[in-house]
Amino acid sequence: MVHVKEPSATPSASALARASGPDGQSPPPVSRRDRQRAQTRDEIKRAAYAQIADGGLGALSLNAIARTMGLTGPALYRYYPGRDELITDLLAETYQEWGEVFRVATARVGGTPKRQLLAGARALRAWALEHPERYDLLYGRPLPGYAAPEDATRETARAALDGLTALLAAHRGVGPESLAAREAAVLTWARLHGFLSLELGGHFDDLGLDVDRLFERDLRSLLAG
Amino acid sequence: MVHVKEPSATPSASALARASGPDGQSPPPVSRRDRQRAQTRDEIKRAAYAQIADGGLGALSLNAIARTMGLTGPALYRYYPGRDELITDLLAETYQEWGEVFRVATARVGGTPKRQLLAGARALRAWALEHPERYDLLYGRPLPGYAAPEDATRETARAALDGLTALLAAHRGVGPESLAAREAAVLTWARLHGFLSLELGGHFDDLGLDVDRLFERDLRSLLAG
DNA sequence: TCACGAGTGTTATAGCCTCTAACTGTTATA
DNA sequence: TATAACAGTTAGAGGCTATAACACTCGTGA
Numbered sequence: 001m002v003h004v005k006e007p008s009a010t011p012s013a014s015a016l017a018r019a020s021g022p023d024g025q026s027p028p029p030v031s032r033r034d035r036q037r038a039q040t041r042d043e044i045k046r047a048a049y050a051q052i053a054d055g056g057l058g059a060l061s062l063n064a065i066a067r068t069m070g071l072t073g074p075a076l077y078r079y080y081p082g083r084d085e086l087i088t089d090l091l092a093e094t095y096q097e098w099g100e101v102f103r104v105a106t107a108r109v110g111g112t113p114k115r116q117l118l119a120g121a122r123a124l125r126a127w128a129l130e131h132p133e134r135y136d137l138l139y140g141r142p143l144p145g146y147a148a149p150e151d152a153t154r155e156t157a158r159a160a161l162d163g164l165t166a167l168l169a170a171h172r173g174v175g176p177e178s179l180a181a182r183e184a185a186v187l188t189w190a191r192l193h194g195f196l197s198l199e200l201g202g203h204f205d206d207l208g209l210d211v212d213r214l215f216e217r218d219l220r221s222l223l224a225g
Numbered sequence: 226m227v228h229v230k231e232p233s234a235t236p237s238a239s240a241l242a243r244a245s246g247p248d249g250q251s252p253p254p255v256s257r258r259d260r261q262r263a264q265t266r267d268e269i270k271r272a273a274y275a276q277i278a279d280g281g282l283g284a285l286s287l288n289a290i291a292r293t294m295g296l297t298g299p300a301l302y303r304y305y306p307g308r309d310e311l312i313t314d315l316l317a318e319t320y321q322e323w324g325e326v327f328r329v330a331t332a333r334v335g336g337t338p339k340r341q342l343l344a345g346a347r348a349l350r351a352w353a354l355e356h357p358e359r360y361d362l363l364y365g366r367p368l369p370g371y372a373a374p375e376d377a378t379r380e381t382a383r384a385a386l387d388g389l390t391a392l393l394a395a396h397r398g399v400g401p402e403s404l405a406a407r408e409a410a411v412l413t414w415a416r417l418h419g420f421l422s423l424e425l426g427g428h429f430d431d432l433g434l435d436v437d438r439l440f441e442r443d444l445r446s447l448l449a450g
Numbered sequence: 451t452c453a454c455g456a457g458t459g460t461t462a463t464a465g466c467c468t469c470t471a472a473c474t475g476t477t478a479t480a
Numbered sequence: 481t482a483t484a485a486c487a488g489t490t491a492g493a494g495g496c497t498a499t500a501a502c503a504c505t506c507g508t509g510a
Contacts, residue, residue: 033478033486040487058283063467074469075488083468139426140365154431161432186434187420187443194419195412201364206379207386209411218412258457258507265458288496299498300459308497453510460503467496474489480482 041079041089043069048090052133057140060087084146087137094134095153099160101127106167113171114223120167121192121219132200139193161185171223191222266304268294273315277358282365285312309371312362319359320378324385326352331392338396339448345392346417346444357425364418386410396448416447 047065062083063073080086105123106116128135168188169181195218198204204211272290287308288298305311330348331341353360393413394406420443423429429436 031478037486061467062469071487072489073467074471074490077469078487139422139428157428182432183434183439183442186429186432186439190419190423190443191416192419193423194415194417197364197422198415198418203364203382204411207407207411209408214408214411217408218415256507262457286496287498296458297460298496299461299500302498303458451510452508454506454508456505456507458503458505461501463500464498465496466498468494470493471491472489473491474487476485476487478483478485480484 037079044076044079044086045090045093048086049133052137053131057087057133057136062086087146088149091137091148091153092156094137095156095160097134098124098127098138099156099163102160103163106163113167117164117167117171117223118219120164124192125196125215128196128200135196135200139197161189164189188222191218262304269301269304269311270315270318273311274358277362278356282312282358282361287311312371313374316362316373316378317381319362320381320385322359323349323352323363324381324388327385328388331388338392342389342392342396342448343444345389349417350421350440353421353425360421360425364422386414389414413447416443 044065047068048060051064051068052060060083062076062080066073066076080089101123102120106120109116109119165181165185166176168184169176169178172181172184174181195215199211204214269290272293273285275293276289277285285308287301287305291298291301305314326348327345331345334341334344390406390410391401393409394401394403397406397409399406420440424436424440429439
């Protein structure tokens with residue numbers, strides 16, 4: 001095997017390892033280059049969010065992102081191996097944010113479990129209405145050939161569900177590990193999602209309903225049952 | 226204005242009028258050609274369903290459809306002005322089918338409103354599990370630049386909701402036009418959708434739950450409250 | 451009967467996309 | 481300061497939607 005200088009047509013292994021690490025919070029970047037690199041990746045992500053905000057997830061185009069950044073298309077492949085990996089990154093980030101919205105809202109309001117559940121649900125709805133494209137990312141339809149990597153998402157989703165389970169268990173006075181509590185959490189989650197999904201999809205439009213009021217009604221009955 | 230024979234680069238106006246008529250049940254085709262044309266359009270639609278069944282809605286490609294039919298891409302533009310119009314056609318057809326599944330299921334079982342509601346909900350779930358890609362078509366979020374034409378879909382959606390409203394009103398002993406009945410219908414719809422959406426999205430996987438049983442539990446509590 | 455026009459198909463092409471290859475310039479560091 | 485990794489470029493393959501300009505097939509009407 002001769003020692004030939006490889007022309008490195010693609011980014012080096014180390015660069016891409018850093019680029020597409022499975023988790024979002026690796027040890028903080030140290031060198032100046034790493035900082036700039038992280039910054040560029042962040043700029044890409046922000047441009048991506050903006051792009052799916054108007055145009056939908058399917059409108060996400062590396063080429064277009066590059067253009068808004070004043071680059072050519074192939075340049076982005078230095079930062080992401082491909083379109084799918086970018087989506088995965090957005091997805092993981094958004095899952096985390098979603099979980100945090102609930103966690104922060106419930107923690108801040110404190111008080112009874114019921115009170116916390118109300119605050120959490122309202123916060124989630126507010127967040128979803130503010131970032132419909134991100135909600136889509138989580139619960140909308142998967143892209144063309146894109147399949148979300150199980151590990152990255154399932155774990156975070158499960159964590160978010162656990163928070164809900166704990167509060168519901170406390171609210172109902174059952175063990176947080178009980179089947180009843182877990183089932184209640186899933187059904188509550190489904191109910192909340194159903195409302196948000198239809199609302200964001202515009203399916204409540206033109207029905208002549210006070211959607212805010214309807215949401216509150218649903219919440220009450222949810223926590224009463 | 227000289228009388229020049231136009232080379233008809235695009236399909237004639239009449240052909241496309243027939244091709245993309247807003248409603249699915251125009252007066253039945255008469256001539257042999259019209260019958261063949263309708264048959265071809267149907268073949269296109271079936272190929273389209275098959276394509277989104279594996280690959281998702283974003284994988285819908287006129288080119289690929291043409292290939293499976295032994296045609297070249299541009300040939301399909303004789304039958305649909307474009308990809309969006311094909312999607313619209315699928316959507317309208319599926320909305321209608323969705324409404325009919327509920328209508329037929331409730332009508333067939335008869336009996337009390339509650340009994341009919343149970344049957345209707347179960348039928349919808351069965352249909353959704355059997356045709357997840359069609360469910361997506363209805364309640365997934367719109368494609369890239371695609372915006373569903375309001376008129377074609379809203380009307381059918383409203384009709385389907387009306388059936389649910391009537392049954393719920395009877396079940397609860399309120400007027401079918403009352404705000405309470407309409408709100409109950411919307412919330413029921415949202416609840417059902419939330420469950421189906423998460424189930425189809427695979428979000429219930431690996432949670433160690435008996436999903437069928439969970440659905441029945443949800444139904445009971447839904448009709449009790 | 452037979453010409454003609456509508457309908458149905460083709461190839462060629464423009465312009466978008468993702469992604470790879472090959473190349474050049476820059477910069478951090480050994 | 482020399483060098484290797486990094487960050488960008490252009491060129492191009494192959495997919496897509498869609499249009500333009502053809503060619504062919506039929507059913508129908510004079």
